[in-house]
Amino acid sequence: MELKNILNKEQYEAATHGEGPLLILAGAGSGKTRVLTHRIAYLILEKGISPYQILAITFTNKAAQEMRDRVNQLLPERQGEIWVSTFHSMCLRILRREIGNLGYDSDFSIYDTDDQKTVMRQVFKELQIDSKMLKERLVLSALSQVKNQGRSVSDYLLEDPEDFLDGKIRACIRLYEEKLKQNNALDFDDLLLRCKELFEKFPAVLEKYQERFRYILVDEYQDTNDVQFHLVYLLAKKYQNICVVGDDDQSIYRFRGANVENILSFESHFPNCKVVKLEQNYRSTAPILDLANVVIAENQHRKQKKLWTAEKEGLKVSFQEYESAKEEAAAVIRGIRDAGWSYKDQAVLYRTNAQSRLLEEQCIHWNIPYQIVGGVNFYQRKEIKDILSYMKILVNKKDDVALRRIINVPKRGIGEASLLKLQQYGESLGGFSLVESLPFAKAAGLSGKALSMVGSFQEMLESWKDVELSALIDRILQDTEYEKDLQAEGAIEAESRMENIQELQGKLQSYIEENGDEGSLSAFLEEVSLLSDLDRSDLTEDKITLMTLHGAKGLEFPVVYLVGLNEGLFPSAQSMFTPEEREEERRLFYVGITRAEKELYLTAGRDRVVHGQYQSMLVSSFVDDVPEEHLEKKYLYRKKPSEEDIFMEKTGRSGYSSYLQQANQSIKAYMGQSDSYGSSGSYGSSGSYGSTGAYGSSGRSSSNLYGSAGYSSSKKPLDLQAYQQAGIIQKGISGMSSGSLDYQVGDRVSHTKFGEGEVLAIEEDKKDKLVTVLFDTAGQKKMLAGFAKLKKL
DNA sequence: AGAACAGAGGTTTTT
DNA sequence: CCTCTGTTCT
Numbered sequence: 001m002e003l004k005n006i007l008n009k010e011q012y013e014a015a016t017h018g019e020g021p022l023l024i025l026a027g028a029g030s031g032k033t034r035v036l037t038h039r040i041a042y043l044i045l046e047k048g049i050s051p052y053q054i055l056a057i058t059f060t061n062k063a064a065q066e067m068r069d070r071v072n073q074l075l076p077e078r079q080g081e082i083w084v085s086t087f088h089s090m091c092l093r094i095l096r097r098e099i100g101n102l103g104y105d106s107d108f109s110i111y112d113t114d115d116q117k118t119v120m121r122q123v124f125k126e127l128q129i130d131s132k133m134l135k136e137r138l139v140l141s142a143l144s145q146v147k148n149q150g151r152s153v154s155d156y157l158l159e160d161p162e163d164f165l166d167g168k169i170r171a172c173i174r175l176y177e178e179k180l181k182q183n184n185a186l187d188f189d190d191l192l193l194r195c196k197e198l199f200e201k202f203p204a205v206l207e208k209y210q211e212r213f214r215y216i217l218v219d220e221y222q223d224t225n226d227v228q229f230h231l232v233y234l235l236a237k238k239y240q241n242i243c244v245v246g247d248d249d250q251s252i253y254r255f256r257g258a259n260v261e262n263i264l265s266f267e268s269h270f271p272n273c274k275v276v277k278l279e280q281n282y283r284s285t286a287p288i289l290d291l292a293n294v295v296i297a298e299n300q301h302r303k304q305k306k307l308w309t310a311e312k313e314g315l316k317v318s319f320q321e322y323e324s325a326k327e328e329a330a331a332v333i334r335g336i337r338d339a340g341w342s343y344k345d346q347a348v349l350y351r352t353n354a355q356s357r358l359l360e361e362q363c364i365h366w367n368i369p370y371q372i373v374g375g376v377n378f379y380q381r382k383e384i385k386d387i388l389s390y391m392k393i394l395v396n397k398k399d400d401v402a403l404r405r406i407i408n409v410p411k412r413g414i415g416e417a418s419l420l421k422l423q424q425y426g427e428s429l430g431g432f433s434l435v436e437s438l439p440f441a442k443a444a445g446l447s448g449k450a451l452s453m454v455g456s457f458q459e460m461l462e463s464w465k466d467v468e469l470s471a472l473i474d475r476i477l478q479d480t481e482y483e484k485d486l487q488a489e490g491a492i493e494a495e496s497r498m499e500n501i502q503e504l505q506g507k508l509q510s511y512i513e514e515n516g517d518e519g520s521l522s523a524f525l526e527e528v529s530l531l532s533d534l535d536r537s538d539l540t541e542d543k544i545t546l547m548t549l550h551g552a553k554g555l556e557f558p559v560v561y562l563v564g565l566n567e568g569l570f571p572s573a574q575s576m577f578t579p580e581e582r583e584e585e586r587r588l589f590y591v592g593i594t595r596a597e598k599e600l601y602l603t604a605g606r607d608r609v610v611h612g613q614y615q616s617m618l619v620s621s622f623v624d625d626v627p628e629e630h631l632e633k634k635y636l637y638r639k640k641p642s643e644e645d646i647f648m649e650k651t652g653r654s655g656y657s658s659y660l661q662q663a664n665q666s667i668k669a670y671m672g673q674s675d676s677y678g679s680s681g682s683y684g685s686s687g688s689y690g691s692t693g694a695y696g697s698s699g700r701s702s703s704n705l706y707g708s709a710g711y712s713s714s715k716k717p718l719d720l721q722a723y724q725q726a727g728i729i730q731k732g733i734s735g736m737s738s739g740s741l742d743y744q745v746g747d748r749v750s751h752t753k754f755g756e757g758e759v760l761a762i763e764e765d766k767k768d769k770l771v772t773v774l775f776d777t778a779g780q781k782k783m784l785a786g787f788a789k790l791k792k793l
Numbered sequence: 794a795g796a797a798c799a800g801a802g803g804t805t806t807t808t
Numbered sequence: 809c810c811t812c813t814g815t816t817c818t
Contacts, residue, residue, distance in 0.1 A: 060808075088808050113807090131813095188808055255806060352805050374807085408794090415794050450794095532808065550806045572805050588806080611803075612809030 003038060007031075014243075014276040015039040018047070021236070021270035022243040023263075027307040028292070028594035029283025029556065032245045036217055037067060039243065040082065041074040043215055051081035055213040055235070058086055059220040061535040063554055067219070083213070087228050088188065088530050091195035094209065095186075096526070101202050102194060107522055109185040109392055109399045110529040114380055116140055116187050118401055123175045129168060139172045146173075147189035148257030150196055150227040153177055182431070184398035192227040199234045210238040220554070221246035221266070225257035233269065242270060248303050249296050252550060252588045254580070264303065281307045281594075283556055285314025287630075288600050292593045294630045295622065299583045317593075319602040319623050321636040325358055325564070328605030332561050333362040335601070336544055339559060343369055347545040347557040349592050351570040355563065356546050363544070373537040373547040379528060383486070383497040384504055388525065390476045394464060395522045398433040407434075410485035412457060418450040435461075469521055470512055473505045549592045560596035562589075565604040566617035589622050606636055 004012055011031055014024045015038040026032035040056065043049040058064045068084045083090065096106055111119065120136040123129075146156045157174050161167035180187065186194060199206040216236050218224070221244035224232070236242035244266060251260045267273050281289055289309050296302070322328040336346050348359055353375045363370040378384060386409055389402035396402075400423075408414050418441075419434065425444030426437035437444065438461075441454040460479050467475050477483060486494035511527065512519050534551050545557070564570055571585035593600060604619050619635060626633075 086808070191808090252806075253808095256808080354804055377807095411795075413794065417794085530808070534807085548806065569805095574805070609809070 003042065007035070007038065008280060010276050010278050010280075011035045011038075014278070015042050016046075017243070017274055017276075019239075019241055021240055021266075021273035023266045023270075023273050023275045024243065024245040024278065025263075025275065025303065025305065026245050026247055026278040027281060027305060028247060028250060028591070029281040030278035030307070031282055032219070032278065033067065033070065035278070036219060036243075036245060037070040037074060039217065040071050044075060049215060051075075053212065053214040054082045054217070055090070055215070056082060056084045056217045057090060057219065057232075058084065059223060060554070061086055061089070061531055062537075063219060064089075065535075086530070087224075087231070088191050091191040091231070092526060092530065094195055095191065095198070098198055098202075098205055099194065101205065102198060104181075104186075104194075105184050105396075105398070107184065107396045109183065109396045109402065110191070110526065111180065111185050111187045111401065112380065112529065113140075113188075114385070115185075115401050118405075119176055119179050119183075120172065123172050123179065127168075127171060127175060129172065134165070134168055134172070139169050139176075142169050143173050143176065144189050145257065147193045148225045148227055150193065150230045152197065153193075182398065183400050183433070184396055185401070189227075192231065196227055196230050196234070199231070206234060207238070210235060214239050215241045216243070218242070218244045219246075220250075222248050222251040222260055222263045223253040223258040224262050225253075225259055226262075227257075229259070229262045229269075236270075240270065240272075249299070249305075249587055250553065250591050252553065252584060252591060254584050260301075277305060279305055279307055281309045283597050284309065284311070284594060285598060286312050287314045287316050288593060288596050291317050291600070291626065291630050292590055294626055295586060295593060296590045298625065299586055300579070301583060315599050316632050317600045317602065317630075318632040318634070319565070319604070319619075320634045321604045321606060321619055323606055323636060325355075325605030325608035328563060328603050329358040329362045330365075332563055332601070332603060333359065333366050333368055336559075336561070337366055337368055339599075341559050342542055343544045344539065344542045345558040346561070347547070347552065347555075347559070347595070348561045348563055349547060349549050349552050349595065350562075350564050351549060351572060351588075352564075353548055355569075359546050359563070363546075369541075369543040371537060371539075371541065371543040371545055373545060374533050374551045377533045378500065378503070378536055379531060379533075381497075381500055383482075383501055386482070387473060387476060387501060387504060388528065390480070391472065391521060391525060393435050394461065395525060397435045400434045403434045407457065410480055410482060412453040413449050414453050414457070415450070418446050418454070421445045422454075469519065469524070470509060472521070473501065473508060477501070549588050552595050553591055556595055556597055558597045559599045559601075560592070561601045561603065562592045563603050563605075565602050565620040565623050566606075566608070567620050568617055569608075570620055571622065586622065602631070 003015060007015060011034065014022065014035050017039075024032065024035065026035070036056070040054060043054060044051055056064075056067060058067060064084045064086055068082075071082060071084070085093070092110070095104075095108075099106055099108065117136050117140070120140055121131075124131055124134075124136065143153070146153060153173065157170055157177075159170075161170050180190070199209075213235055216232065218232055223246075232242065232244075244263070246263045248260050248263050251258060251263075254260075267275065284292070286309055289307055293306055320331070322331055332348060336343070336348075339346065350356065350359075356372050356375060360370065360372060362368075379388075386406055389405045392399050392402040393406075404419065407419070421444045422434055422437045422441060425440055426432035426434060429437070429440070432440075438454060438458040441451050441458075446454060463479075464472065464475060483494065483498060486497050507528070508524060511524050515523070534547075537545075537547075539545060539555070549562075568576075570589070571582060575581035575585050602623060604617075604623070607614050607616050609615075623631070623633065
């Protein structure tokens with residue numbers, strides 16, 4: 001093969017690198033998949049490596065599929081021998097074989113985010129924790145963090161809690177872990193963590209896989225988290241034939257534990273490593289690439305590099321602000337309709353899934369075929385999860401979560417009371433799960449209708465034992481009369497749900513065709529449990545694509561619209577506080593820009609509905625920051641308003657700077673005399689301050705922004721409302737929830753994002769207590785309500 | 794046990 | 809605004 005003619009110098013160098021570690025720093029659009037696939041082909045054809053010894057890891061199933069396809073094109077006769085999989089599916093495959101070592105049954109279930117929440121809700125109930133005080137997702141994210149760092153959860157639980165709240169969190173985690181074990185279930189994070197533990201505790205097992213996978217390739221390495229790094233490290237340790245590809249500028253998964261350091265310090269983990277930089281971009285025109293370079297150059301923490309292209313021509317990139325998000329959506333969709341491109345060549349990208357709705361409405365209105373990728377996951381839909389739960393309990397008899405989900409769907413008159421009896425009886429038998437306890441319903445004390453229904457339910461399960469896999473879904477639908485139950489919701493709804501079930505059936509059918517006799521129910525469930533909606537998308541149909549920026553990673557389109565470039569939305573309001581978060585948002589912007597091949601349009605809408613109320617938003621600072629020569633900008637009315645303007649608009653007064661001074665003095669004075677406790681006051685309790693970018697009236701419902709919510713306090717140390725208006729302090733930053741915990745006025749506290757602060761007031765706001773804290777971080781004063789992320793010092 | 798009602802809370806991003 | 813949760817009533 002004349003690789004030299006197909007690849008450029010650097011690509012060639014990377015593809016034909018021999019033994020030893022290799023780091024490929026591949027900029028956006030620099031042909032990294034090409035390099036990876038050719039490298040695989042090179043190893044097999046030129047180096048005589050057996051395909052069996054190659055492991056390629058990607059981030060999504062879709063990417064895995066694409067790589068498989070492209071490798072197959074190069075090596076049609078060696079299909080299927082190479083392991084191309086995601087981290088999760090790789091670990092799953094290994095665990096299915098080896099998890100016996102860790103004391104699990106190999107028929108374990110996999111719990112997705114919803115299942116995790118279900119379990120955590122049970123935990124809260126059992127520990128009698130009020131979900132006002134602690135949020136399920138807070139505990140789950142704490143746990144996820146531990147797991148993603150590759151720490152052993154049992155070690156973590158041995159540590160002393162840092163405070164009261166932390167103690168509660170740990171108690172929840174302990175019980176959660178017990179429950180998962182009881183249910184013979186693993187969550188997503190467990191798949192990785194257990195696999196790592198397996199390798200560490202059983203050297204023989206590790207060695208087996210080290211021997212097997214002599215050559216390892218990892219794509220999107222910048223988004224690996226610590227466990228993933230360890231897995232790679234362990235597997236590659238012996239032979240050091242590890243090749244990773246990534247771009248630190250495209251690291252956008254920090255929120256789920258991705259650690260950019262993994263790629264930045266790869267060279268120190270694998271000392272004799274060869275580094276290849278791919279900087280020539282083959283995707284985008286010069287103006288697009290130019291904008292991308294300007295944007296990403298603002299980030300401090302990155303490896304220096306500059307993409308270039310031979311493609312000098314190209315349409316200039318433009319930015320347009322619209323009156324409202326609705327008009328923005330309309331203009332974009334009309335633009336798509338009138339463009340000379342086919343629909344499938346055009347994509348609209350946005351920051352949050354919620355933004356898809358306006359666009360969808362416009363597509364319907366203008367009759368444009370569209371496809372929303374992501375959002376509500378197919379596999380998380382109620383009807384799909386129901387059917388899958390029926391299937392799950394046939395495989396894993398310990399899966400109480402699945403059983404509870406469907407034992408009364410459709411309604412059978414088996415309620416909470418009956419389940420409790422069953423559960424208790426099962427426990428008395430020595431750890432019987434609910435499914436295992438079903439035959440003992442009578443002994444457990446059930447009677448009447450519930451008893452007979454449990455009996456027939458159990459017979460039904462029994463009768464499914466010998467049903468052919470291909471007929472199973474139909475049988476379930478038939479025996480449970482599931483469709484009848486759906487009808488209750490309404491005919492249209494039922495129809496679409498049945499369509500989804502048919503799609504699942506189709507999925508099962510093609511699974512059976514692919515796997516033949518090898519296919520089993522448990523293997524099917526396993527495959528399905530790791531699929532996401534992104535994997536379902538078919539980008540070859542002639543429809544425009546709507547998706548989040550995260551979903552767009554790794555894809556490219558001739559024409560791209562980046563919508564919703566409003567401060568508070570993108571960059572997101574919750575990620576503007578630390579430089580790291582801001583940089584990550586900017587990388588996301590960069591990823592968006594670099595998806596475009598020929599044309600790129602940036603847009604914003606001034607007014608948009610947030611929580612049912614209109615908010616007027618500023619143009620994103622990401623747009624403001626770009627000099628005119630790189631981006632043609634059309635603001636609607638004016639440039640970004642000054643602080644003075646904002647103050648004017650809100651208060652109708654001038655003299656912002658003297659006001660600011662006065663305000664600062666007042667705060668200082670207050671902090672100085674903070675031993676005089678007891679002040680309380682409810683201010684601004686209308687609480688719709690969502691985004692920091694909101695600065696007031698759009699003429700519609702601005703009153704809530706600085707409106708009349710009563711300030712009632714006997715002592716009135718601060719004119720808090722005024723401070724809010726002046727933008728010195730903020731209240732109601734989302735992500736912090738209200739509740740009650742033992743804080744007192746004057747306590748020093750620390751917050752994960754804002755650093756140290758002092759409890760300023762504890763207010764009684766209807767039912768909930770609100771803890772209000774004044775933070776003084778990096779010279780900026782911030783007011784927060786709630787305590788979810790607070791630690792007492 | 795189940796339906797009907799009221800109220801609170803919630804929006805990043807995903808394997 | 810819309811969805812999910814908890815409560816009350818049958």
